[in-house]
Amino acid sequence: MSEDTPGCRAVPLPTLAEPERLRSLAETRLGATPDEAFDRFARLAADLLDVPVALVSLVTADRQFLPGATGLPEPWAARRETPLSHSFCQHVVEIEAPMVLPDARLHPRVRGNLAIEDLGVVAYAGMPLTDLDGRVLGSLCAVDSKPRAWTAEQLRTLADLAAACSSELRLRIALRSAEQARRRAEEAHDRLAMLAGMSETLGGTLDVATAVDRLGRAMVPLFADWCLITLTDPAGRPRSVSGAHRDPDRAADLARFAELLATGLGPDSVIRSVLRTGRPVIRGTATPADVERGTTEPDLAPLAERLGFGSHLSVPITAAGDRVIGAVTLVNGPSRRGFDGSDLRTALDIGRRASQAVGNSRLYGEQRHVAEVLQQSMLPTLPVVPGVELAARYQPAADRVEVGGDWYDAFVQPDGDLIAGIGDVAGHDIEAAATMGQLRNLVRGDAYGRDDPVDELMTHLDRAIQGLPVPTVASAVLARVRPAASGLLVSWCNAGHPPPLLVPADGPVQVLDGIRGPLLGLAHPPRRARRELTLAPGDTLLLHTDGLIERRDRPIDEGQAELVTQLAGAAGLPLVALCDQLLAAAQRREDDVALLALRAR
Structure with missing residues (x-):
């Protein structure tokens, strides 16, 4: 059969593809599956008009589907849909009016339609099914397999049934519209909530x-x-x-x-x-x-x-x-x-x-x-000292842009001794960084060229902070390291700072708690005390600031114990690797971290 044969067109009728009609059709939420309400309309039409087949047909741009049907032969009864090549109802949509055919085989519009041969459609009467805006969505139709002269009473009955069927379609569309309106209102509410919370989330x-x-x-x-x-x-x-x-x-x-x-x-x-x-x-x-x-x-x-x-x-x-x-x-x-x-x-x-x-x-x-570059510029280059391996690290807090007050230092005296120090100035801003720079320079100026014990150096530092004056309160550990017959002799003084840790080449980690004096910068500085130990070859002394062990959600003693656990078995690590490992383990730091480690060779 030619594609140009009437009723078997290759191109859908323009009316069928109208977007508003298709949107209304989609809102019925009906498809190629039986629907009890529309099956009931089909049965009523078949009974009242005494026909073998009655259909509720909804027509899309490329097919018709049948939510209501009775009397269809297989396989169409199971499929509940046909291509447009088998559709008379498409013409009801096109002309937007009833279509009544006593014998379809004689009608030029549909005589080539495959429904005549495949579905046995000979007599056809179809009434439009419309939405609230009058758009024709399909047809309620009565079908006979032999010619038939439709009576006025039969057509009036079919029209009444089509009006009731249209009401059911409109109800489905209205329910769908109400559901969409409710969903859009909920969506709008959720979007407002999203926007309200987004600034806080992103901030x-x-x-x-x-x-x-x-x-x-x-x-x-x-x-x-x-x-x-x-x-x-x-x-x-x-x-x-x-x-x-x-x-x-x-x-x-x-x-x-x-x-x-x-x-x-x-x-x-x-x-x-x-x-x-x-x-x-x-x-x-x-x-x-x-x-x-x-x-x-x-x-x-x-x-x-x-x-x-x-x-x-x-x-x-x-x-x-x-x-x-x-x-x-x-x-x-x-x-x-x-x-x-x-x-x-x-x-x-x-x-x-x-x-x-x-x-x-x-x-x-x-x-x-910029802050990190500034901070790093304030930190010294570690000296090369015979018999001593040195490593240091500084890392700012993960969630701040300000430079901080943590510092470390190491320098060689004219007599060959090594002075090592670490400290923490109160505050986390540019003033704290500036004060940190002053304090580090005071340590150098106070200690360089003097062979005083470290406790006396720390006392001199107290006096300098008060006398210059330097407006700060700070903690620090200051150590003097010199060669000894069995390794390195270390003497140190602690001013309110976390204690150093000894990581022996062979043995358990020790926290060198001992005497911890008051902070630097107090109005009436006390007499300072010192302690001494000898580092055997392979032993490591670790100085650190409190950012390595302190968290807001736990006591600092727990952080200290965790650090000791991390250092267990780490004596064999290269010093640089040891420092990197400690920093990597300090996740979600709430404070800056400074480390200074020295090992006897």
Whole structure:
């Protein structure tokens, strides 16, 4: 049979594809499965009109499905749907009026329809089924397998049944609309809650990677099926792309998509347009072909299809002066509704909050880098001393940008003795760092060239702090190290500082607690005391600040005991590796950490 034969067209009727009609049809939530209410209408029509077949047919752009049916032959009775090649009801939708045929074989519109041969349709009477706006969704039809002269009474009965059937369809649509309205209200409430909490969520960190991760998790799946956050380098080029997906099983695909996107944006890319112009872009309907047009990476379109690509929108992330530093891209799969103007307004709000968070994180990162460089510039280069191995580390707290007051020092006296010290000035700001620099210089100036015992050096330091004056309270350990017949002789004085630890080459770790004097900088400094020990070859003396062992959620004694446990069996480690291991174990530090370790060779 030719494609041009009437009733067997290859191209669907234009009316069938009208978006509003299809949307209304979808809102009935009916499909190719039996529905008791509509089966009842079909049975009533068959009984009242005395026909072998009656159908409630709803017509899409490419098929008809039958939620109500009686008398259909197999396999159609089980399938509950037919292609349009077997549909008379499509013409009821097209003409938006009843269609009554005593003998379809004689009617030019449908005489080529395959329903005549395959379903035995000869006589046909179909009444429109409409929604509240009068759009025809389908037909309630009566069918006979032989010619039939339909009476006025039969057609009036069928029209009455169709009106009642239309009411049932409208009720289904209204219930669906009410459900959608309720869902949209809940969604709007959830979005407001998300926006209300987003500033606090993003403001809880000054780390860019953490802020971006939190942003993605806040938007998915509430606002989108998946998202991308693109950040630029100073030249405005994409520097990093990350995101989140509602399906954890798609994490690998999303990571690969983000990796390729960072270098694969083409000149027609939506994200590149947003980065260049600072203007948002929204596409209520999209396909992976759109991705293909906007990228130089051929693998991105297949990845987008696996991730789900039905609509998207992108908004800028800006810094001070409206300089674009990134973009937020939201994507919904084909099964989720497309983005609209309301979504765009919400996304722009998210973009503004992301701008503040990312901008603050970047500023923090820059300031932190400057602070660390400043701090490191205040720390000395360790000397090379015969018979002594030295290693030191300084690491600032993970969640602060300020320079701190922790310090260490080691220098060689004219007579060859080594003076080693470590300390902590109260405070965590530029003033504490400046005071730390003064204190370290006082230690050097006070001790250099003098062979006084370390307790007397510490007493001189007390007097200098009071007399100059240096406005500080600080803790410190000062040690003098000199060669001895059996290794190294160490004498030290402790001014309110965590005690040194001895890590013998062979034996248990010892906490050298002993006499711990008051802090430096007190109005009436006390007489200081010293202690001595001998380091045999391979023995290690560890000096550290309290950031290594102190936590707000536990007593400092527990931190001290944990440090002793970490040092057990570490005597054989190279000194540099030992210091690195201790820093790595100090997770989520709440304070700066300084370490100074010396080992007898």
